[in-house]
Amino acid sequence: MISHWLAELQYRLGATIDASGKIVPDTSWSAQLLSSERLWMLLEGTHVLTLMLFAGTILFVDLRLLGIAFRNVPVSRVADEVLPWTVGGFAVLLLTGSLLFFSNPLEYWHNFAFRLKLGFLVVAAINIFWFHYRVQANRPQWDEAPVPPNAVRASGATSIALWFVVIFAGRYMAYDWTKCMNPGPLVGAVAQCEVYDQTIEKIDEEIAQ
Template sequence: MSEFAAVWKALEATPVAASVRESLWLFPAIETLHLLGMGVVFTSIAAFDLRLLGLAFRTVRVQDLAQRLLPWTWTAFALQVITGALLFASEASRMAINPAFRLKMLLLALAGLHALVFRFTADRADVRLAVDGRPPVRARIAGTTSLLLWIGVVAAGRWIGFI
């Protein structure tokens, strides 16, 4: 990461990053919004994953559940990106080498890749799960994988302040 050290220092020196870092209330306020956004992202994705597993919302078709949840997921994810960027900028040099932060970013990238692969490769039969029917194996694997990745994102995010 040494080749990026100057970039991280420059990012930390921006007025916005300095304000976040030096303000008594700004960092905790942004962090609170970040955590609230994570709660919405995780809850909406977990609800969908539990449907893929056949453990929740069995009377709701998968595509109907997705249509209900995705606006919440994407709005909260946008909040996550904005607040996360502000938090990162305030401590870029430290965060860039923090193993928990790096793990969180890796798991987040894998969760995003997993979602893309599922979205573009899932058989239409997998997406249109029968109401009250047992989900296909592929759907259950996708739900389990997604749920585990997002639990990892949340856990790694929590560890950031302790490592």
């Protein structure tokens, strides 16, 4: 169901229909965005640069939670200083990432590294909510401590590890071995390459009709 909807999004939305009622290949909005001379590169560059801002500000807070950096600065002050940058970076990441996904949605959805990235993003979000609603409930007691309690440090270490994997997976999305191109057993199973092949075959038949 998801693959079919994404195929419609990628191949049909905004596409030109010729006199015989057939879709003209590579005329959809997704195809035009992917093949644009400058826009796609601008989006990708902005996404990567903003990721550095977003991940960097999170790293500042996590290093303070671990008691490695800024040990003489209260945790609350470090968090409050970088929070606007983190939120702003996340907003730009969400926008550029959505547009990049729109440029090739079916391919990205059936990409092993993309699914790995998506899964760890969910886990990273859970870790953030867990920290804010449980771990830092008693922050006034350890806010100024050079080395916070074990639970706080564990949350900081988990955050660093999760965001590292997210960035690592995002970097490998461009490699052929993560796509449904002669995939190995693991990649094929996780990326559901059989579903991908069936969807592409159906789209090709519809275009050829």
